Amino acid sequence: MLEIQGLGKYFSEFELSDVTFSLEKGYVMGLIGPNGSGKTTTIKLIMNLLKKDRGEIKVFGLDHVKGEKEIKNKIGFVYDENHYYGVLTIEQMKKIVAPMYQYWDEHLFQKYLKEFDLNPKQKIDKLSKGMKTKFSLAMALSHQAELIILDEPTSGLDPVFRNELLEILYFLMQDENKAILFSTHITSDLERIADYITFINQGSVVFTNEKDQVLERFSLVKGPNYLLDSSLEKQFIGLRKSSVGFEGLTADLEVISPALKEKMIVERPTLDEIMIYLVNRTRMGVR
Numbered sequence: 001m002l003e004i005q006g007l008g009k010y011f012s013e014f015e016l017s018d019v020t021f022s023l024e025k026g027y028v029m030g031l032i033g034p035n036g037s038g039k040t041t042t043i044k045l046i047m048n049l050l051k052k053d054r055g056e057i058k059v060f061g062l063d064h065v066k067g068e069k070e071i072k073n074k075i076g077f078v079y080d081e082n083h084y085y086g087v088l089t090i091e092q093m094k095k096i097v098a099p100m101y102q103y104w105d106e107h108l109f110q111k112y113l114k115e116f117d118l119n120p121k122q123k124i125d126k127l128s129k130g131m132k133t134k135f136s137l138a139m140a141l142s143h144q145a146e147l148i149i150l151d152e153p154t155s156g157l158d159p160v161f162r163n164e165l166l167e168i169l170y171f172l173m174q175d176e177n178k179a180i181l182f183s184t185h186i187t188s189d190l191e192r193i194a195d196y197i198t199f200i201n202q203g204s205v206v207f208t209n210e211k212d213q214v215l216e217r218f219s220l221v222k223g224p225n226y227l228l229d230s231s232l233e234k235q236f237i238g239l240r241k242s243s244v245g246f247e248g249l250t251a252d253l254e255v256i257s258p259a260l261k262e263k264m265i266v267e268r269p270t271l272d273e274i275m276i277y278l279v280n281r282t283r284m285g286v287r
């Protein structure tokens with residue numbers, strides 16, 4: 001569905017370098033990373049809204065520039081900002097956009113409008129942020145797209161609709177010919193629906209892997225401070241100490257001796273915890 005190889009983009013104060021990952025049909029990939037890490041830039045490059053400086057992007061096996069028209073027909077895309085004309089109503093905007101798609105499904109679009117509680121006669125600039133996202137989603141999901149690319153679709157949505165959206169995406173994925181690339185800060189959403197996670201930090205891919213493998217690779221270890229010595233501290237990607245004890249993230253749990261482990265609590269970290277420790281480590285200059 002999507003193959004990105006050695007992708008690079010240079011801005012005056014930011015560099016996206018050597019981004020490489022791929023997504024196969026039937027799977028959901030979550031794209032995570034802190035603010036300004038390069039997620040939107042990567043997505044804009046895929047969509048050819050920005051021109052790449054290096055590397056290769058293939059969508060459905062086609063070069064993303066040469067095959068742009070064919071590719072865009074089969075992509076459902078939700079930006080993190082509104083890109084529709086605010087002065088038009090939902091219905092008017094749809095009438096402009098729908099004919100651009102070969103497989104526009106009006107019945108499905110009307111169904112989504114009802115489900116999302118959107119009034120087709122309402123002007124776009126009168127919609128709330130969440131309603132604009134819902135409108136973008138209705139447009140993205142109504143033309144039989146095979147690849148769905150969502151840039152922070154859940155920001156600005158209330159928890160009830162976020163849950164509904166995840167269920168819609170989950171339902172879409174019953175069709176094994178589809179794939180979803182989903183960038184978000186709300187990593188708990190990904191814990192529910194993602195099969196793969198790609199983590200970008202400071203313009204580079206830190207890891208791209210199966211979600212379950214990511215969650216299994218890292219351990220969150222807690223224990224009393226008296227256990228800590230310099231050799232144990234070295235096993236941690238990051239460490240937080242307080243008067244009640246320490247908490248640290250490690251990818252090398254097996255290196256810690258069983259006798260020591262008995263005195264500690266070992267938990268599975270969340271994606272948020274993994275991200276926080278890895279980002280802080282890079283900020284301290286450790287790669």
Ligand SMILES: Nc1ncnc2c1ncn2[C@@H]1O[C@H](COP(=O)(O)OP(=O)(O)OP(=O)(O)O)[C@@H](O)[C@H]1O
Nearest residue numbers: 011012013014033034035036037038039040041042
């Ligand atoms: N057109 C541009 N010109 C110059 N710099 C840009 C441009 N677009 C993005 N950048 C810079 O690229 C970096 C990455 O931005 P990007 O929007 O890709 O981050 P992000 O990971 O999506 O962040 P967020 O989570 O905050 O949305 C930022 O430092 C941003 O200032």
